[in-house]
Amino acid sequence: MLEALPEKGVPGEQILAELSELRSADLPTHGGRLFAYVYDPALDGLDELARQAHAISAHVNGLDPTAFPSLLAMENALVGAAARLLNGDGGTVGSVTSGGTESLILAVKAARDSRPELATPRLVVPSTAHAAFAKAAHYLRVALDVVPVGADLRADPAATRQMIGEDTVLVAASAPSYAHGVVDPIPELAAIAAERGVRFHVDACFGGWVLPYLRRLGADLPAFDLAVPGVTSISVDLHKYAYAPKGVSVLLHRDEALRLPQYFAYAGWPGYTMINPIVSSTRSGGPIAAALATLRHIGDAGYLELAARTRDAVATLAEAVNQTDGIRLFAPPETSVVCLAAEGVDLFVLADELAARGWHTQPQMAYGEMPATIHLTVTAAVAGTATDFAPDLAEAVAAARSKGPADLPAPLLEAAAALTPELVTPELIAGLAEGLGLGGGDFTRMAAVNSLLNVAPPALREALLTGFLSLLQRPAANGRQDQAAAAPNSVTE
Template sequence: MNPAGRTTEELLAEVARLRSRDLPVRGGQVTAYVYDTGRAEVHEAAARAYFELLEVNCLDPTAFPSVVELERQVVGAVADLLGGGHGIFTSGGTESIMLAVKAARDAAHDAAHRARPNLVLAVSAHPAFHKAAHYLGVEVVAVPVDLETYKVRARDVADAIDENTIMVVASAPSYPQGVIDPVEEVAAVAAAAGVPCHVDACVGGWLLPWLRAAGAAVPPFDLSVPGVTSLSCDLHKFGYAPKGASVVLFADPAMRRKAYFASAAWPGYTIVNATVQSSRSAGPLGGAWATLQALGREGYLELGRATLEATVRLREGLARIPGLRVLGEPESSLVAFAGDGIDVFVLADEARERGWFLQPQLSYAGIPANLHITVTGVTLAGVEDLLKVIAESAEAARERGPVVLPEGLVELVAATDLEALDEADFAELASSVGVDLRPEAGQPEMATVNAILDALPAAAREAVLVRFLSAVYAI
C-alpha cells in the first residue's frame, strides 16, 4: 500500500496492466465464464446503474427502500417468465442453491427430525449442491445418468429417495452436456414421496424460454410443473447482467421464509437476512435491473434467435470435423464434444494458442473427457471462425498425439501427502509437470495437467485443486 495514496489515473493504469494477461470478456472468443450480448450500450447502462448503487447496502431495506423496489421488479420479471413463485435476489447460482437447500433442510427438520438429511441428484448436477451440502451438514446421494442421453432417469431418482431425503434435484439444463433432465418425471416421483424438487435452471432459466420462442423444442421445466417447489436462475448468465446476479424462486412463500436467517440473541442492531451475506452492495441488483430494462422482451427474443442459430451451426460444423462428436442432444446452447483419436486437452491448448478458450471437462462416471462451449448472443458473428479454429486445432492435436505421462507419475501424485508440502514444495511439484505458478509466467499449457487430473480419482483431483488454488494465491 502506498503511504501517500495514488491518483485515479495511476490506479486505472495499474488495473489495465494487471488485466493485460486476462482473457477478453467481450467478442465471444472465450466460450465460458463470460456472457456477451454484443451490444455495448446495454453493458454501459448496466455498469452505470451498478456504479450508482455501489455504496447502497442491502443489509437494511428500511434504510434503502430502493433495494426493495428494484428487487421486486427483478424477481417479479423472473417469476413472470418461470411460472410464478416468491423469490430472493442473490449473488449467484451457488448462493441461490444454498438457500434452496437450507429452506428444504429446515422445513424437513420442522416436519420430522432427520438425523442424516440427504439430497438426491444426478452426477451431472452442479457441484454447488455438494458445496451447499458440505456447508449445511447434508449428505449427497448421487445417481448415474443415461450414457446415451446424459439425462438422469426418474426411476433411479425414485430408487434413491429414502426417509432422510429432504430434496430432489433436476437440471435445466445440466451444465456438462447442456441437456435437460426429465423435470416432469423427476418432480412427479419427488411429489409422490412427499419431497421438495428443486430445478437448477441457473444456466437455463433466462435462456430456455427465449430459445423456445425462437423455435427450439424445450420441454416444461419451471415452477408451472407440478411437484417443482423451487428453482434457481442466474441473471449474470443469459440475462447478460454483471456478475453477482441470481434469483431463487419458491412456489410457497412459507418455504421462502425458511431460507431467511434472523437473530435477536445479541444487544446490537436487528439482524434479519434474506441471503447468506449480510452487508452487500446493491450494485449487482442495479446492474441486473438495468440490463433487463435496457434489453426488454424484444432484445431477449433477438438474442434467443441468434443464440439458437449459432448453436445449430456449431453442432452441424462439429459433425463435419473428423474425430469429433457432440455428446448427447443438447436442448440448450451448451455444447460439449469429445474426441476419437484426438486428445481434447491438447486440442484446447492448440485453440488457446490461436486466441480461443475452450473449457476442458474431465471424464467422470462413464462420461468421457470433453470440451465445453457456451454459445451466447455474440457467438453467431464468429461461429465460422470458431469452427475453423476447432478444425485446425483438432488436426494439430492429431499430429501431436495424446499426452504421454511419465510412468508412475499419476501413482506418485495420488500417493503424495499434499498437506505435508509447503507452498514452495507444491510449486516445485507443479513446475515438474510444466506449470509455472508465478504470476508473470502467464497461462501455461494445460494438457499435461488435465491429463494427470483426468487419471486421478475425484478425491485426489480435489486435493490437488485445493493445493493449486492455495499456491496461486500464496503471498
C-alpha cells in the same frame, strides 16, 4: 509489483492505468471467443449503462431494506420478472442472491430447515447436478445422495424414486445441466417428489433465462419451470443469459410458506436483530441496479432476438464438430451448450491448440464411464464469430493429431499413482507446479496438467487443485504481489 497500501496515495489516473494493465493478462470477456465464465450479448452501450447504474447504487446497503427502499423496489422488480418468465403465479416469492451457488445453498437450507426433526436430512441429485449442490450439502451438513444418469445424460426417474427415503428433504435436477447442456425430465421427477411429499428444486441457474425464449422459438424442450406441478423452487442467474454483470441470481419459491425456512434471524445479542433472506448481510446495491438496468434496456423482445442468435450459433458450431474427423458431439446441442469428445486425438492437446488460435474452451475431466470432453458455453456474441470456428477447429484437430498425446514423464506418472490426498503438501504442490511448467505463471499450455488431473481419482484431483489454488493465492513475503493471471480452464474448476 502491485502494492495495495502504499505509503502515500497514488493519483487516480495512475491507478486506472495499472488496473487496465492487469486486465490485459485476462482472457477476453467480449468478442465471442471465450466459451466459459462470461456471457456476452454483443450489444453496444450495454456495458456503459450497467456501469453507470452500478455506480448509482454501489454504496446502498442491502442489510436493511427499510433504510434503502430503492433497493427493495429493484429486488422486487427482478423477482417479479423472473417469476413471470418462469411461470410463477401471484403467490410466487423470491430472493435476489449473489449467484447460482448461493441460490442453491439457500434452496437446500430452506428444505433442511423445513424438517428440523431430522437428524440426518438428505439431498437427492443426479450425477450431472452442479457441484454447488455438493458444496451446499457440505456446508449445511446434509447427506448427498447421487443418482447415476442414464445413457442420455439425463436424470433417471426410476433410480431417483428408489433413492428417495424418509429423511430426504429435497430432490433437485437441472434445466439444463451445465456440463452437457441437456434438460432433465423435470415433470416426471417433480411428480415423483410430490408423490413422496418432498420438495423439488429446478436448478435453472445456467439456462433458465434462455430456455423460455428457445421454447418460444420452437425448440423441442420439456416443461421445466413453475408451471410443472411438484416444482417447489427454481433458480436462475441473471448474470448468465440475462447478460447482467456479475453477480446476481434469483431464487424463487412457489409460495411464502416454502420460503420462510430460508431466512436467518437472530435477536440473542445486544445489537440489532439480524434478519437475512440470503447468506450475506451487508451487500452492495450496485449489482442489483446494474441487473435491473440490463433487463429494462434489453426487454422481452431483445431477449428473444438474443436467444435466436444463440440458437443459430449453436447450430453452426455443432455442424463444425460434425464435419471434423477426430471429434464428435458428446451430447445433443439442444440448448446453449456444445459438448464434444475426441476420437483419435488427445482432447487436452486439442484444447490447447484451440486456445492458440484464440478459442478459449473448458476441458472437462472423465467421470465414471463418461470420457473427457470439451464444453462450449455459447452466447449471443458467438453468432458473429461462429463461422470462423470450423476452419480453426479443423486446424486444431490436425495439429493435435500431429503432436500426439501430452507428454507426461514416466517418473511423474509413477509418483502420481502412489499419491493419496493425505500426501499432498504445499511443498509437493510447488514441486509439481514447477515440473509442469507452471512456476512462472504461464497457463497457456495446460494439456500435460489436465492429462495428469484426468487420471487422478476425484479426491486426489480435489486435493491437488486445492493445493495449487492455495499456492496461487498468496501475497509476496514483502507484502507486494506480482501480477499473475488467473488459472484458466480446469485448473480452478
